[in-house]
Amino acid sequence: MEKIEVIQGDITKLKVDAIVNAANSQLMGGGGVDGAIHKAGGIKIAEECAKIREQQNGCLPGNAVLTSGGNLPSPYVIHAVGPIWHGGKRNEAEILANAYLSSLQLAKDKRFSVIAFPNISTGVYGYPKKEASQIAFNTVNKFLTKNEFPKKVIFVCFDEENYLLYKELIQNLAS
Numbered sequence: 001m002e003k004i005e006v007i008q009g010d011i012t013k014l015k016v017d018a019i020v021n022a023a024n025s026q027l028m029g030g031g032g033v034d035g036a037i038h039k040a041g042g043i044k045i046a047e048e049c050a051k052i053r054e055q056q057n058g059c060l061p062g063n064a065v066l067t068s069g070g071n072l073p074s075p076y077v078i079h080a081v082g083p084i085w086h087g088g089k090r091n092e093a094e095i096l097a098n099a100y101l102s103s104l105q106l107a108k109d110k111r112f113s114v115i116a117f118p119n120i121s122t123g124v125y126g127y128p129k130k131e132a133s134q135i136a137f138n139t140v141n142k143f144l145t146k147n148e149f150p151k152k153v154i155f156v157c158f159d160e161e162n163y164l165l166y167k168e169l170i171q172n173l174a175s
């Protein structure tokens with residue numbers, strides 16, 4: 001089994017052990033992939049997010065929390081908070097890598113075999129797509145080499161530009 005797969009599509013349609021959400025710190029649901037996940041998953045996800053908000057005041061950028069998947073085909077959602085792009089001098093790269101690492105660590109703890117990531121921070125949060133793809137890919141690749149779980153990561157690219165960037169990264173890995 002290949003450890004990394006790249007597809008183009010809608011992450012809410014996937015049936016894996018957990019899909020990752022590009023969430024915001026307040027876990028409030030919003031536009032983009034966050035809105036799509038809450039819409040498809042239903043009220044249960046929002047209720048669990050509200051509980052986490054009460055217990056620990058949301059989720060800081062670079063961290064991730066777990067809820068069930070509600071009505072989604074996947075049983076769990078990992079809500080990861082990426083950085084808002086401010087030009088690159090506010091630790092954005094480290095925070096983005098940490099958002100991926102926190103998600104991978106949760107998947108490892110839960111012994112999830114297959115998880116799927118969207119391209120965190122490359123929508124409304126404005127992170128340059130090429131730089132973000134390199135951080136995401138390298139962070140995931142390194143983690144999978146060193147850990148038994150998760151066994152596989154699927155990068156779900158919504159837009160063509162991201163899809164082509166990730167395709168190139170995976171081809172470079174193979175060659």
Ligand code: ADP
Pocket residue numbers: 009010011012022023031032033034036082118119120121122123124125126127156157158159162
């Ligand atoms: P952020 O606020 O972290 O930038 P966005 O949701 O605005 O989050 O964008 C993150 C990425 O998710 C973007 O590349 C966007 O194209 C992508 N995206 C939007 N909807 C979906 C979806 N249904 N499935 C997968 N990816 C999506």
